[in-house]
Amino acid sequence: MNPVRAVPYVVKQVVRHRVRSGLTVGGIAIAMFLFTAVQAMNEGVTRVTAASANDTTLVVYREDRYCPATSRLPQDYQRRIESVEGVAGVTPMKIVVSNCRTSLDVVTFRGVPKSDFIAQRGGEIELVAGSLEDWQRRTDAALVGETLASRRGFRPGMTFNAAGITAYVAGVIRSDDPQDHNVAYTALPFVQLAGRDQLGVVTQFNVKVEDSSVLDRVAGDIDRVFANAQDPTATFSEKAFIGRVADDIIELVGFARWLGLGCLAAVLALVANSIVLSVQSRVSEHAVLRALGFSGGQVAGLIIAEGIVLSVVGGGVGGAAAVAVARYGNFAMSVEGISIPISARAGLLASGLVVCGGIGVLAGLVPAWQASRREIAACFRAA
Amino acid sequence: MSVLIECRGLTREYRKGGQVIRPLDGLDLAVPRGDFLALMGPSGSGKTTLLNLIAGIDSPTRGELIVDGADIGTLSRRRLAAWRARHVGYVFQLYNLVPVLTAYENVELPLLLHPLTRRQKHDRVVTALERVGIADRRGHFPSQLSGGQEQRVAIARAIVTDPAVIVADEPTGDLDKASARAVMELLRELNRESGKTVIMVTHDPKTTEYASRTLHLEEGRLAGGSAVGGVMA
Incomplete structure (x- = not known):
């Protein structure tokens, strides 16, 4: 089967299970908003503290x-x-x-x-x-x-x-x-x-x-x-100086990375939960698909595709909202005259979507494998 | 008429709670092309197991099962799935339509597996829906249809790929009398006018009137012996 042919089926499954999809996408969007915001802070820190070969500025401060x-x-x-x-x-x-x-x-x-x-x-x-x-x-x-x-x-x-x-x-x-x-x-x-x-x-x-x-x-x-x-003076490269002055913020952002990973774990749990519940409630539907001629692998592919759609849509909504807030809110974390921009570029959103796609695959793997291995006749007997 | 389905020593066993259950036990059967076969028998006699084996959604433990020249008992799961997509249409007692798809989309579902253009798919779906007399409900979801209408959509889904065999597991078991009669007339039309081979499991003696012959199963065997090469009623 050409996978593109199955896209409308997958999209209909997501769109027409409104409550399930809405709750899942909402949860993922919130988690990905937090994740993207943390990444935006992280990116800002990297941008102002990472040394590069083009650095030619020193800051002379009082020792x-x-x-x-x-x-x-x-x-x-x-x-x-x-x-x-x-x-x-x-x-x-x-x-x-x-x-x-x-x-x-x-x-x-x-x-x-x-x-x-x-x-x-x-x-x-x-x-x-x-x-x-x-x-x-x-x-x-x-x-x-x-x-x-x-x-x-x-x-x-x-x-x-x-x-x-x-x-x-x-x-x-x-x-x-x-x-x-x-x-x-x-x-x-x-x-x-x-x-x-x-x-x-x-x-x-x-x-x-x-x-x-x-x-x-x-x-x-x-x-x-x-x-x-x-x-007496203490002289640093500009970026090292920023790293020294903004040490507290950098530590805080470092800790926030764990928060970001927690958000990803939450996304994984949300999508996995949604897919597991969906697969459990649609045992006979998947058996029908297989009776119609879909192979176990094709049914598994459809289940994983649903996971990908849910997580990418949720991640897209949350990530785009975070990028928009960071971009149009013009926020910067300032301390002692040093400014660390909360910097959300389009690349951040794209990488977030890739991560979400990967999570969608991961979340769907086990239920998809289980659905693909079930005996068709046994599914009808159980239903 | 040539033989479309041939079972030789067909046996199906599975384990349940440490016991070996044998719903089908060395069954021999031949079904000619264009036959309308009704399978009757008490619960647990092996009717549905036989139907599932013929439909390729279950595999025999022993014996040969040749359908349209293919020994489907030896096919891998993947090849068997591809075989089902081309050769069998399945009609379930509880219709088993996908609830979030419209009647049209449900009928279109098996065509995802076939390399057809959008136009070809549309024509096939519309033809199938018209064939079962439900074209005017194509945009309705299963929850908006009566039981009889749902079963018509399920039959349209079963015939849309133009399979050689239609297997029906108690197709009228959940319908009122009028709907049951309409569904049976439709299956008979498909058998007589389109030449489809229909194999139907039923508990209702009245529905067997539409079949060209009826076989009775008891304890995994045909009551009265083999039905190879002949008609048993």
Whole structure:
């Protein structure tokens, strides 16, 4: 039998057993929503912490400090860092966050020297709304990350208040770097003046090196320069820095992976339960199919196909809902000025569907095998 | 008339609770092509077992069973399934229609196994439904049909593949008198006009009036001996 011919039969079995299919698909959708959400968090963590050969950014922080409020470095370290061999550019940065705790809605101000910022990051950032001239001209102007703008409804020309700072939205920016998605870039003195005794003090230096191969060497050289200074430094690659600061979130997401596996187990149990009950209640129907000439293997195939349809439909609904919520909710887990996007791409949905298909096969295997081995005549006697 | 079905020393045994049950015990039988054979006998006499063996949904423990030239007792499960799809139409006492499929879809079901175009399948289904006089109910689900109508759909399903043999296990056992008569007339038409060989198990002596001959089984054997090459009533 051509398997394609059996598709309408399988679909009718699923669609016309409305209550059974509806409950099963609903359960699978909920479990797959959770699984996809966990995977989206996991993907976000991987995206911001996985080192790559193209990494050329270092973050210089105050040694033994872990949050922007306590990392205080003299701004004049900039010149000494620039003199280290292999350094291509240095951006001093003052960071102020609206919420020190882990949250899904944090506004992070990054005060930067505007001209240095444009020179070093201009090529990586796209202005999607507003005016760069406006940003350069106004002291209180902010370039707002697209995710933050979308989440908070910020548009050019608006003013907003966060962390006790009132800023003017000069433009909305787009960037591939997740750390740009939830920030408001403003003038460095503007953020420094927002706190007491902060003029001349920065939170960190973002250092561009000439080549990724010298990343570790330059980091070591910078820390050696300030080893005996009043404020010694700790320098990391940007991704290692994020991994260090966001350690709690990463641990939490690591634990959530178990939750994800639990969701898959729930899907397996749901589909298996549905298929077993279905096969038990349709013993004579399957015997009729075999009396009509279907082989045991063909009947088994039909049962497994039902499992696949149920789990893929449920997984599709749940996964698509999770991807939509992650994409349009513009969520990011923020901690200490670091942003980890909850990143759900289409590939995540596709891989979820493949997993669901596999679960459908697995869930249907035993009942299908049992149905294929039953004596036809015995099924009629039992019925 | 040539012999379509031939049983020689046909025996079926199975174990139940440590005991060997032998519903069929060395039966010899020949059924000519185009015959309408009624099988009668008390419960446990082996009627349904014989029917199931002829239909290829059970396999003999010993003996030969040749249907339309094929020794179906020696076929593997897979080959036997393929053989059933081509040669046998089964009519059940309780109709056994698939409840979530319409009358049309139920009749179409066996054609999934046949390499036909959509048009060919449609024509065959419509012809079968018209043949049993139920074409106007093609879109109805089994729950929306009477018992007699359901059995007509089941007969349409049995004939849609144009099999040589129709086996019917108490086809009127669950029907009222009028419906039973209609179903029996339909089986007789299929036998006489379409040349189908019909083998029917029944408890009702009235239905045997439609058959060309009746055999009685007792304790797994034909009452009165062999029916090879002849008619026994």
